[in-house]
Amino acid sequence: xxxxxxxxxxxxxxxxxxxxxxxxxxxxxxxxxxxxxxxxxxxxxxxxxxxxxxxxxxxxxxxxxxxxxxxxxxxxxxxxxxxxxxxxxxxxxxxxxxxxx
Amino acid sequence: xxxxxxxxxxxxxxxxxxxxxxxxxxxxxxxxxxxxxxxxxxxxxxxxxxxxxxxxxxxxxxxxxxxxxxxxxxxxxxxxxxxxxxxxxxxxxxxxxxxxxxxxxxxxxxxxxxxxxxxxxxxxxxxxxxxxxxxxxxxxxxxxxxxxxxxxxxxxxxxxxxxxxx
Numbered sequence: 001x002x003x004x005x006x007x008x009x010x011x012x013x014x015x016x017x018x019x020x021x022x023x024x025x026x027x028x029x030x031x032x033x034x035x036x037x038x039x040x041x042x043x044x045x046x047x048x049x050x051x052x053x054x055x056x057x058x059x060x061x062x063x064x065x066x067x068x069x070x071x072x073x074x075x076x077x078x079x080x081x082x083x084x085x086x087x088x089x090x091x092x093x094x095x096x097x098x099x100x101x
Numbered sequence: 102x103x104x105x106x107x108x109x110x111x112x113x114x115x116x117x118x119x120x121x122x123x124x125x126x127x128x129x130x131x132x133x134x135x136x137x138x139x140x141x142x143x144x145x146x147x148x149x150x151x152x153x154x155x156x157x158x159x160x161x162x163x164x165x166x167x168x169x170x171x172x173x174x175x176x177x178x179x180x181x182x183x184x185x186x187x188x189x190x191x192x193x194x195x196x197x198x199x200x201x202x203x204x205x206x207x208x209x210x211x212x213x214x215x216x217x218x219x220x221x222x223x224x225x226x227x228x229x230x231x232x233x234x235x236x237x238x239x240x241x242x243x244x245x246x247x248x249x250x251x252x253x254x255x256x257x258x259x260x261x262x263x264x265x266x267x
Contacts, residue, residue, distance in 0.1 A: 001108045006145070007213055018198070023123070024123065025186070026128055036122065039138075042142070050149045051213075055223060057232055061233060065237075065244055067157055067158070068244045068248065069244065074166050075255045076254045078169060078255075082258075085177050094189070
């Protein structure tokens with residue numbers, strides 16, 4: 001397996017996540033699509049580490065930081081989402097117009 | 102040969118379950134497929150020889166984030182959601198954006214065509230630990246601060262919303 005194979009899988013995973021983030025109406029679906037995009041980036045980091053820098057771990061360490069930030073993001077995102085759902089009573093993003101003048 | 106079988110089966114698992122995540126109408130099914138897709142990415146990490154990343158992916162994503170999202174889906178969903186369209190009207194435009202972005206990404210990926218790994222993968226946990234407490238000490242401490250801020254933020258948002266609404 002060459003580096004290009006792993007990059008292609010990561011690119012496809014990123015595109016699927018991008019499509020989901022652009023088209024889902026449900027806000028939890030958008031959060032899930034964002035998680036897919038994070039994973040595509042992590043896969044790229046680990047693949048570059050393995051193929052271009054054998055024996056090095058800088059990419060894996062950066063991927064670990066990404067995982068940590070993604071975990072923090074999803075925790076705060078879900079808490080915000082529950083708070084918004086209490087106020088708005090819906091999970092569909094086109095109904096979130098609290099800031100509309 | 103074995104590496105190719107592992108790679109293609111894991112890649113198929115990851116991509117098909119990711120497609121199921123973004124296209125299925127039932128959000129509970131979507132979140133279950135999200136767990137499957139994340140587990141497949143963990144398998145790809147293992148095939149890349151990133152052992153610590155594999156363990157971290159299983160612990161944080163599959164057993165943490167996927168379960169958390171499943172809880173949120175069960176708290177927020179309604180039965181009537183199953184009959185509603187889950188995709189907005191602009192999906193052809195989004196598909197166009199994805200095709201254009203994909204053309205660029207595959208051009209970059211084709212640039213790295215033919216690069217193979219020369220040595221077998223070696224365990225990297227010890228080196229990661231040394232790097233985190235050596236050169237990466239400042240980001241390591243900052244990310245713990247970010248986790249603390251996320252914890253307090255989650256508690257704050259859930260609590261204040263509950264008290265203000267009668």
